[in-house]
Amino acid sequence: MLSLKLLELLLAIIVPIIGLALAGYNASSVLRIKPGKKELTEINMLIAEGAKTFLMREYKTILPTGIVLTILIWITYYLIFHSGLMAGLAALSFALGAIGSAVAGYLGMYVTTRSAAKTAWMAKNGMGAALSTSFKAGTVMGLSLASIALLIVTVLYKAYSSVLPNPSWAEALAPVAFGASLISLFIRVAGGIYTKAADWGADIVGKVEAGIPEDDPRNPGVIADNVGDNVGDCAGMASDVYESFVVVLAGALLLAAVFGLSTKLIMLSIMLAALTLIGTLIGIQVVRGEVRGKNLAAAAMGKLNLALYTTIIVTAILVAIYSFLAFPLMEAVAIFVSDLLGMITAIVVLFATEYFTHYTFPPVRNIARQAVLSASNVIVAGYSYGLLSAIPTILMVVASLGISFMLGWFFIPVNGVVHTVEGGIFGTAVASVGLLSLAGIVISLDSYGPVSDNAGGLVEMTGMEDVREITDSLDAIGNTFKATTKGYAIASAGLAALILFIGFIYEVVERLGITLTQALGELTVIDPRIIIGALIGVALVYFFSSQTLASVGKAAGELVEEIRRQFRTKRILELWPQEKPDYNRAIDIVTRHALKNFLVPGLSAVIIPIIVGLALGWIGLVGTIFGVILAGFPRALLMANAGGAWDNAKKYIEIEGIEVNGQKFGKKSEPHKNAVVGDVVGDPFKDTTGPSLNPLIKVVNTVSIVFAPVIAAVSLTNPVAHMTITLIGPLLMHLILALAI
């Protein structure tokens, strides 16, 4: 058994190191390519530098908050636990969680932004070369985030559990999730506002007012727009999924610790993640060599899908072998099936998202057909399908929670006893780990999107007509993966949030030193604190969504002014323009406003849970977290999918056209204009507010877990004592509201 334990540890440390090494190798092999066309590299570097500047400014802006929080966590833990070691380790966890997220985002962005020119150039050698170049660039992001997350959590677990008793080590480790959340919230919200403000602003003056095409280098906002794609689709998505991964791993460890599970079960989630990483390392090898076939795009798509399925199959085999080797038969079955269920959930969610957002399926086609009537019909139809699209993912999450709970209940022993709620909950954690472990491959596929998107833009800007077809096909495939990955990220966030939610409750029970039965007796849904807390949670989701949506318009307005000014003063649009457009000023303006507009929604996400916890006690906070998850998770699906569907309804009319009553409508027709209205509405839905809800539902959990010891300490058992303080809550929110209007 010792040999197995050693093997486990080796796997959990060595596999992520191999992952990082492969990421490094792929990075250098892509970056080594030297495009033969100077312009290509020049424009690409503008985008790469812009993205880097934006990311560094984000990090710089968040740094003071990060330092304050690190100190605050240190103080809090010191006051509660009276242990310098505990306080130091907790603060370290938080810092490492944040730094890990920042580093993974930076590394990935560095490579993906610089790879667009390489991909565009390699497209001269055919589809195969272009595909493998852009996918390799994507794997740098995917592999590094999966490896860094796994490595940090493993090392922290090993180190902390050797110096602290059970479950103190888990309590000191939990802030790692909050660190990751904070960065992710920041990148998602500020990045989401940035990307769509740049897009809207550049389009309003460029496409609409001046009538120049998208990606026209004369538009001062064009680089900002391209930077935005990288920031939002690449860094945003990566930090979001990284966060969910860390949250689920840390959450599973925390649950295992407070349940008092065996070391083997504590180690289980790390092992599953390591085995999936092996599967990923093998799976991504599929995408290489020539792409052949009548339909090159379909063949390329097939290769990428094959990478995903290979990863899942290899992982399933490895997990089967491991669990049957390490656990008794029925326990192994429970673990294997739950892990598999998580991976199946990923596939179902990816497919459901594709069904509702891609024009090969009825929903998007129906939305497109509504464009013949009016723009309003497009909006209503898209919104209606958006609502519907949330249901399959919700039901799949329900089914996977239900089945894995049952398996855990029946077969996973807690202190040697089966048939416990704790066993069931741990089963759901295994399913969540199964879903999240696929992060490496899913993010590789996702990050390939912005690379090929930017490659297409570069080809347009530099007039490389000969490879246009290849980059267009790659871009179309990339868009599909970008859209479906959103569904995966939301489902991940939902499951991660639920795991942490339960973790929070057990953690408070642990801190209060009461029995679980006592605690559960208080946690009833008819307690006014739960109902009021839940309503406040829903209000928080609405407030956050409203603010992020409104911010895009505000920031875009500023960019519009700037582009108009440059057009006017620099005479850019004339035959012999006097000056070149000042791309950096445009980037700077959007950056400034994105960061400014982050403040209100971002801070309210962190502060309101703490206020509720202090005023309404831990019971009220449980209500708030529940309300945020219930309102935020389906709303994220609605907004992402409606946005995706509107986008593709427009593309459907552009590419295939619609025929109604014998009349054919294509690009620039009246129905196309109507579809564009939907597309533009969908932009902040799918790229700002929708994705921002993922870190929101996680950060309310992570902040609660970190401050759980304090909240438990000030929690009173008398509901009325809290109710008197409650009135502060609404008053405070009214104040925030008044400031926001």
Place this chain on the structure above:
Amino acid sequence: MLSLKLLELLLAIIVPIIGLALAGYNASSVLRIKPGKKELTEINMLIAEGAKTFLMREYKTILPTGIVLTILIWITYYLIFHSGLMAGLAALSFALGAIGSAVAGYLGMYVTTRSAAKTAWMAKNGMGAALSTSFKAGTVMGLSLASIALLIVTVLYKAYSSVLPNPSWAEALAPVAFGASLISLFIRVAGGIYTKAADWGADIVGKVEAGIPEDDPRNPGVIADNVGDNVGDCAGMASDVYESFVVVLAGALLLAAVFGLSTKLIMLSIMLAALTLIGTLIGIQVVRGEVRGKNLAAAAMGKLNLALYTTIIVTAILVAIYSFLAFPLMEAVAIFVSDLLGMITAIVVLFATEYFTHYTFPPVRNIARQAVLSASNVIVAGYSYGLLSAIPTILMVVASLGISFMLGWFFIPVNGVVHTVEGGIFGTAVASVGLLSLAGIVISLDSYGPVSDNAGGLVEMTGMEDVREITDSLDAIGNTFKATTKGYAIASAGLAALILFIGFIYEVVERLGITLTQALGELTVIDPRIIIGALIGVALVYFFSSQTLASVGKAAGELVEEIRRQFRTKRILELWPQEKPDYNRAIDIVTRHALKNFLVPGLSAVIIPIIVGLALGWIGLVGTIFGVILAGFPRALLMANAGGAWDNAKKYIEIEGIEVNGQKFGKKSEPHKNAVVGDVVGDPFKDTTGPSLNPLIKVVNTVSIVFAPVIAAVSLTNPVAHMTITLIGPLLMHLILALAI
């Protein structure tokens, strides 16, 4: 004390009878007016007959379901209680609840639809005459629904409690709420689809394709459109608020019975409703005589507002006198303040709705200014404000729940003991009764809207240019009340649902014969059945919203075909048209499709709670109800207010115009067209899906309460036993989903 009891009973019976008498008197005095212009009455009768036909068809369609449910309730109660009396009374309650709602809706509709011509004619005598005529017509609806609701509940309570022991009488009475819900669900959903399908269809062919004005009598859809306004704004709103009123009264009685409160406290909610009805009878007297002043519209508005405030002040005085007479000091304070809090909630909600939907305030003006940029900006801005607009109402509900809970906890004795959760819950019930008792005056103000709206339409159609200004002013005021009443109806539905939700839990506990502590120990938010149930509840709200939104487009499409056909075959638009338009055929087509499209969302609202209850047990059902309330209540606010704001942003541009960068934009400008896109999107938001969510969140409660005895009987204590059955739920919803797509 006996004298007080007798007085109580007399008040509770005699006041509603006076209310009905005054309604009858007002009806006859309005109907007695004979307009001197024949056309006016002719067209008015087309609308009145159309509305009657639609309502009767709705009733006829629902009749078989009603009979089946009556029998089902009889059988269920007989099997559970083994008492023919109990079963008969329960079935009777259900039938009376439904019939009461149907009768109140029919009476009110009968008068309001016939009063438009009278109002238009009386406008010749000036603003005062027109206002008092239309308001009198409105009071018929308001007074009859408040009186019928109060009378039915009082009589049932007195009769049942004299033949059945406590709390059996309350259990036999509870189905009255389900009966009211069923009718309301039907009228809201089918009526909501009808009204907007007729509006969209008539506008698409009339205004957009043929270029004829709105309300042009050549448009075959014009009568259907006017019928729709009455069905939706008048019958729909009335049945909705009637339902909430019955639900709250029945819910308060049920809670008082299962808590074992004193007879005086049981009778309290009925007394508060009766006293408020007295206040209403006095308050509505304010609207009479001449309207004088520089600004006639403002003066008319002032009179209507005065009616509301008079009602509230008189009621407050009466409630103060009654409670200090009947209860010990501190108990009286708790009752008085809670009741007042309910009325203050109504005022705050009415004002918050006006703030977010009327163009005298910044939100609508900001939305209108976005129209200069693009239609997409209008949509995003309106949606963002819609999200924000939900927050004040949510927070006001939170505050009134919190404070009334505290007051109840401290001062309302349960079995002679204060400081109990039950006392607190009863406090919240008193606040809800306070809010709902204003139904009479609020619905009077609301019903006045469609009367003046139709009067304006008739003036337009018959070319009575001289009174145009008066009817336009009346219409504008009516629109404000129509919009703000929506907020009141939603807040009412939310509070009613919460009362019933808690009632359901106590009812099950009663039936299971377990102690409350045992039950509460099971009702924890981490129970997988609660989490899964809540996610299913959210999915139900999404499904229901998606279906109702999509139905409007489908039904409108059918009407578009019909109008086009009539234009073609009847040559209506030519100088000498060959035939008159066939209005009835248009009405018939929209009716048929509205009723057809009701089926899927309507049935799922009733059946899914039962399925969840049988599969996941009562605990799962508690989760589902909680999920439906948390998702449905704010979504109703979002959709109603965003729709109202878009509507008024368009009107703002039409009436006052917007000025941006020195340029002025008014009707028919490009920004106006952009605002129209928002207006049309808002139509099904505010008049179909938004209002339909009110009965949804109530019907899941009422159906659960009615079948609570069965659900309690099949509920098992082992969570896993349920989980195995759970998988049926997702499968079934997938099936419904597949059918729906």
